[in-house]
Amino acid sequence: MSPRRGVAPLRRAEIVRATIRCLARDGYSGLTMKKVARETGLSQGILHYYFADKRAILVAALESVTADLDRRVAAAQARGPRDARARLRALVEACLRLAVEERAFWIVFVEFWGEMMHDRRLREINAALYDRMRRMIGAVVAQGVRAGRFRRTDVLRAAAVILGLVDGVSLQLTFDPAAFGVAEASRFCGEAVTRYLAKEIA
Amino acid sequence: MSPRRGVAPLRRAEIVRATIRCLARDGYSGLTMKKVARETGLSQGILHYYFADKRAILVAALESVTADLDRRVAAAQARGPRDARARLRALVEACLRLAVEERAFWIVFVEFWGEMMHDRRLREINAALYDRMRRMIGAVVAQGVRAGRFRRTDVLRAAAVILGLVDGVSLQLTFDPAAFGVAEASRFCGEAVTRYLAKEIA
DNA sequence: CTTTTTTGATTGGACGACCAATTATCTTCG
DNA sequence: CGAAGATAATTGGTCGTCCAATCAAAAAAG
Structure with a gap:
């Protein structure tokens, strides 16, 4: 993925949607940042760029x-x-x-x-x-x-x-x-x- | 705790009760073998002596x-x-x-x-x-x-x-x-x- | 002395978090 | 207009921690 400007809200939404898909597939206890990153097709680091921590992603989800x-x-x-x-x-x-x-x-x-x-x-x-x-x-x-x-x-x-x-x-x-x-x-x-x-x- | 004979079923029940107390206190995602062991007052190793793995304890719980x-x-x-x-x-x-x-x-x-x-x-x-x-x-x-x-x-x-x-x-x-x-x-x-x-x- | 029970240290792996470096885009100014 | 710098977005790897599971050895009881 190449960095484009003004995608922040889209990325956030993308990450949240990926998280929901992961939760539906693997459950709460099976949720890892790695899996969410894979689901978005982006890197792991990006998750902590848009969200403070795992909990923040879950709250958004x-x-x-x-x-x-x-x-x-x-x-x-x-x-x-x-x-x-x-x-x-x-x-x-x-x-x-x-x-x-x-x-x-x-x-x-x-x-x-x-x-x-x-x-x-x-x-x-x-x-x-x-x-x-x-x-x-x-x-x-x-x-x-x-x-x-x-x-x-x-x-x-x-x-x-x-x-x-x-x-x-x-x-x-x-x-x-x-x-x-x-x-x-x-x-x-x-x-x-x-x-x-x-x-x-x- | 001193090892006595024929305590197996009691230990199992004890571990299960400790697990339930941990679940009530810290939730599913916060459950660790260490915490359960602490809750029983026994060592960590004992959990795997009486149960095959974590999942088996949860099933019993x-x-x-x-x-x-x-x-x-x-x-x-x-x-x-x-x-x-x-x-x-x-x-x-x-x-x-x-x-x-x-x-x-x-x-x-x-x-x-x-x-x-x-x-x-x-x-x-x-x-x-x-x-x-x-x-x-x-x-x-x-x-x-x-x-x-x-x-x-x-x-x-x-x-x-x-x-x-x-x-x-x-x-x-x-x-x-x-x-x-x-x-x-x-x-x-x-x-x-x-x-x-x-x-x-x- | 044998069997059952218990210990606690160890292992290898996975996890969340962090970050320095990189790339792409936008802005500014010559 | 175009180079140069600033900014936003993204990467991939690393760090320390924590975890479930294993095991050799010890302790208690028969």
Whole structure:
């Protein structure tokens, strides 16, 4: 590679993307600077030219993955029907599909969970994502409540429950891809969400 | 430490327990044989006398953690009321409490999730746990269905949904311990489960 | 004296970080 | 315009550290 000017932001992004690919392939404990360098096609030294240390690259990688995740979810939620119930079902399905069809991203995300337990910065990045997610889901729930289609409830707590449901089932989908189909899982989850928010119940 | 005869199984268990303590303290990527040895109070060499390599210790650690987890859950589910609805609620609360009050165990468990993505053996151990969990929850659901208190449904799929809900919400409880109280979370989750399985809905 | 258990020093390798040298590009000024 | 210097980008190798694994030898128990 010949040095060209003004490529700094591109290189940074390139390194982050390579890191994510490495994480998806070899896992967190298998990640080395050497492998990341190989993946970019550049030299090892370049990594420390653009990032202070390995941890800084990982922080940037988590930022990238979280941004990508809620961008995708927001996109999936934006299009489609305007009815709150249908929107929620679409959102749940989009999340579950993501975990199966964009496996690499989801895997990397799960890998970061373990590290978050011991790294404040990573935890903060994730907390911000979950805040956005809960607000996004909460807005749809609130819409349904206003329209008189959902029962009254604490919309943010309800969103947390829905988000948790999606995460937990995604995890099972990932661990055991054969046992559950995405279609089936999203049908069951959609049903659970609908019933959770339904106005009347026996 | 003085060498006594017939301590092999005790030593193994000791090493596994030390490993779990290290994982809870320093995380997966911070785990070294040296630290584990220090934690046991024994020498480094002893680790390779009882285990083939580092990975074997980690496998044993996951086996220990999973066994412990479903032992605890089974215990919590065994005692208490006989009514299916109340039993499910108790089970949900027990799981959520575990994530908060026995943080160390839960953290170690989450750390393994990331590694499972790249290690078949770890994945199998986890799959076995989730099978047991789903069957355990499924049995309670089936009881409720037989008693005419729950609607008819695929009990194992329903169990997967409930298990996912608990996992996902536990995760949020772990990431953000201040925002959600266990009591509140288990109230919302219990409500979600009850409504999910309720016979009639508007 | 044999077997089981334990030690702790050693080994070879891999890792993250660092840096001096090099190349390419841009800027300045004659 | 074009040489010369400044700056940005990139290389490839080196450094000290740390790691998992090995092993010969010692220590305890039968």
